[in-house]
Amino acid sequence: MERLADQAADAARVRALTTDPDVIALRVERVRAQVDGLLWAGIVLGLAFTMVNVQSFAAAGAPAWSAAWWVAWLLDPMVSLVLLAVLRAEQVTARYQVALPTWARRTKWLTFAATYVMNTWTSWGLGDAPFSAAGVVLHSVPPLVVFATAETGPVLRDRLTEAVHRAVAAGPAPTAEQTPVVHDPVEPVVHEPAAEPAPRIAAAPVRAPRGGGRRKAAARPRRLLADYVRAASEALDTARDAGEQVDVTPAWCRQVTGCSAGTSVKVAAALRAAPASIDSARSRDSRPSAGEEVAA
Template sequence: MTNVQQFAAAGAGVWSLGWCAAWLLDPMVSLVLLAILRAEQVTARHGVRMGGWVRGAKWFTLAATYVMNTWSAFMDGSAVLVVLHSVPPLVVFVAAEAVTELRDKLGAVVANAAPGRADVAPTPRTSFAEYLEVARAARTADVVVTPAWVRQVTGCSRGLSSRLAATLVEDGDRS
């Protein structure tokens, strides 16, 4: 962000209007890029492909960020600074392009998990009542009910085991 600000300020005096406005350039370009990536994500969820303008806008915002980040390094002729200032925008570029393929592959996984596909069907969630039934069946008179014991016999989560244990202890108090 500081590289873009220095590029945009172009020697403007510190705290001048131009210097202050230059701080807005990087967030503006980054927010547009984030909006594009988010829109691609949402539309992909519904199987809608984006057109060439969207890809062009994504590439343009990435290219603009790259140029503004590396301009002073190129002007100074410093290979080290060019590499240093190239890495962040290039990582963002590669990640933004990888997201497109990842989104398509994740969409295919979801489509393959459709009803009727027993090999990839999601496991249904176990309810509190179902866990409680399993714990009640496993409980004997000599069992000290603790969340750890509940997790051991039901396989429930740590957070749920405390509630189940409290319910079982309350059940025992009523007997």
């Protein structure tokens, strides 16, 4: 029995570590690194495959090793580098669930379309060469695979980030004793140097201007995590009373409360995990105290 109890205790500790949000986030980051590596390898290999056909299209029958033949090699890297720049930016923005502007997607599609057309031009029989169905298939597969990979990559990164958020939301909600104190960043107050009056006598001390002295910046009140949770809960109730469908995400909590990115994850977790406890805490805060009832 003691041995069985020890095994059960070990299993409970392993399960607690396995379901810990930080451990899950670490595992997701490892998977994210593997996914990014495989996606980038496929994109680079696909663009390298199209380089020869694009150079042949740009050379347009110029003699080998001539100036026009060498310059034709610059066309494919020019298009590919712009495409890789957009994909690299999209990799970072998708990690934090930020959408790219419209022109970024237009640039990506334009570079894909240019690469596909130049890569399959001769296979379609548009040049001096005859139409070749096998050539169309052969030279269409790499650009289309690169296009599909580039469109799928941001979605995969976004889902991996959402998996971390859901793991945090599924964890235990912080109690009042474990509620950390959140300090809002206070912007430094820049004081312009006051103009000092010129002394009449060199030995006379310089008098400070009236009302002088640097005023200390008024310290902003500290806000607890419970304050952010209460504000987000009130905003959620207001939205639901208005008939709006609200998805409690860290981005939504950050928008309605103005908290930081790290705090917004904890606020969303508290709203998802224990909505009933939040409502009861809010009703207790709105209930008058005993001293107020006597004064009334």
